[in-house]
Amino acid sequence: MENITVYSHNDCLIKDNGENHPERKERLESILNSIKDINSPSISLKEAPLADFESINLVHPQSYLDELFSMIPSHGLVGVEKEPYADTLLCSNSKEAILRACGAGIGAVNEMMKGNSKRLFCAVRPPGHHAETIRANGFCFINNVAVAARYLQSRYDVGRIAIIDFDVHHGNGTQEIFYNDESVLYASIHQHPLFPGTGLESETGVGNIFNAPIESGTSSSDFLKIFKERILKNVSQFQPEVILISAGFDAHKRDPLATVNLDSNDFYTLTKEIVDIANHYSNGRIISFLEGGYDLLALSECIKFHLKGLSE
């Protein structure tokens, strides 16, 4: 039984996307309430620090950040993309939320490398896996998991890192950032066709990218079989020193943005399988990042199963 450290911050709750936007603060509230509900002494909650620019610049150039933050309005909402995808929005307090979401990963890396915890979860918004080097999209501005990976390598001299992405959408940003980097494996299972449209099997990087596109209506058993054969097998062969997870819970059958049919307890099964690989190759070290998941009831259940899996 491993202890779990959860990084989050109130600033992540104040980012506003307007009415009827799926990426809303109630998502994170639902997750944090559920964690409180578990009421386990083996789960400790820590405040996410603000990310520093030097660390973010390991992935995103300062010119991109300057332009992004210069678009922040004093009131109301501003879309960072052109129509028809004008749903990645900045509000007056976006900067704090964005820097806390990224800072959670940096805090988690430091905590893990000090040897204080092997299993960490970043309960944050905005999410990150769609953010490319110089392009915000898909509700994402800074690629939180990518910054954590590069920070692990530059600050702590960790070599091979695997990023496993079970969000129902393809992490186009994470793939783009590491497309030519053989030290980072990126493996994603995702519904296709669906936003953002990338993630074909033929996108292989330098042999470090593994995409498993799945059809609308995919069942639990088919999903778990494909996850094992096309994601976990390749991660095992890579023998990562640390595993990072892009944990989206939108492959759940209740999710309004996709049509894959996972049950809540399936998130225990797939998390436990990742833990088994981490215990074998990675000294048990896993940092998981909240990405998508837009049904509040599903989120509150899935997070319990995810943390149960992480604790083993």
Ligand SMILES: [Zn+2]
């Ligand atoms: Zn998603």
